[in-house]
Amino acid sequence: MSSLVEGLPARAERVIPGGVSSNVRLGAPRVFFQRGEGARLWDLDGREYVDYLLGQGPAFLGHAHPRVSAAVAEAARSGMVFGAQHPLEVEAAERFVAATGWPDTVRFGVSGTESVQAALRLARAATGRQRIVRFAGHYHGWLDNVLMDFANGGHGPASAGQPAGALADWLVVPFNDTEALTALFDRHGAEIAAVICEPMMCNAGAIPPRPGFLDLVRELTHRAGAVLVFDEVITGFRLALGGAARHFGVTPDLAVYGKALAGGWPVSAVAGRGDLMARFGTGEVNHSGTFNASVMAAAAIVATLDTLTSAPPYARIEDHGRRLMAGLAELGRRHGVPLRVQGLPVAFHVSFGPPRPVHDLAGLHALDLARYARFARTLAAHGVWVAGRGIWYVSAAHGEAELTDVLDRVDQALKHENDL
Secondary structure, eight states: OOTTTTTHHHHHHHHSGGGOSSGGGTTSOOOOEEEEEBTEEEETTOOEEEESSTTTTTOTTOBTOHHHHHHHHHHHTTOSOOSSOOHHHHHHHHHHHHHHOSOSEEEEESOHHHHHHHHHHHHHHHHSOOEEEEETTOOOOSSTTTOOOOGGGOOSOSSTTOOGGGGTTEEEEOTTOHHHHHHHHHHHGGGEEEEEEOSSBTTTTOBOOOTTHHHHHHHHHHHHTOEEEEEETTTBTTTBTTHHHHHHTOOOSEEEEOGGGGTTSSOEEEEEOHHHHHHHHTTSSOOOOTTTTOHHHHHHHHHHHHHHHHSOOHHHHHHHHHHHHHHHHHHHHHHTOOEEEEEETTEEEEEESOSSOOOSHHHHHTSOHHHHHHHHHHHHHTTEEOOTTSEEEOOTTOOHHHHHHHHHHHHHHHHHHHHO
């Protein structure tokens, strides 16, 4: 261990609870990175990693993308937050609406969690109803009224200090279960303000919707006068330039975006139909934030969307992802390890278990997720940086060298796995 690293974990523990600033990082290998470039990271010892975590997804263009970094640095020279409007804010909104293709207007925020709150508030205001439908295992932020413990089928609070009553308005059904969803609307349709869903269950399991499932959600919400909200914090600008709405061909009423939107900068958005979004503009529905559409945020959005539209990386990313998924599956077979790979090339899930597809949270929990979490630590020791929960993200920066290196390193890690 270098002198730079020695003592740093203990220092972090003394001044940061758990030594980390997000509970998502608890239990991860205690690695301190000094820089990232493209699809690779370097720790304080100078050790290099191929990165398929991408900061939990935001680094869709790769780390320190030169166009985004330069645009943010240049814009910040003119100021950061004005407590008023600025031209880049309008330009970013115009770029956003044009790129996504379906919403009329957009409001920018800082985190996906807060933009989810704005969408839910707007849906309740528009319908005069309170109840919201969600799917077991879908993640919509860490605040009291959305964070839910889905372990062992539980639907209650997931944290000490979280009031159980904060979850009273939720109606929860399994993802991809058409019968359960239809029955729920038959019973409660007149009470439902909205359905919110990850159009592809990315945060846990990388589980795509079954054919026709999102169309059914769209039909049921329309028939009941409820609002359909897509939580595209992960899928937005990743599955396609127009996100999951374009990829799956189903248009929501509102959608929330983040992560890939701004090249790694902390930016989120809620977008949707003009008649709904207008309630923000009249002041009827409150949506506020000091740092919303800051100069840096707007510059990052413009530079990211200009990059994605001028030279779309999607075909190249999908090719890389398909070959990576196939290569990982082949390595599992070669080593006699039940390594399973599921999802889409831009975001997929790796775990241990039977090769059959998983369609919902119950199927995901039937896998040996604990074994994979341990294996992720082995991968880190071999220079592969991934999430312990199994999600792999592919970026525009991943190329042939990364594909060769990661498969070689996973090969070595699987040899170690067989020796355990």
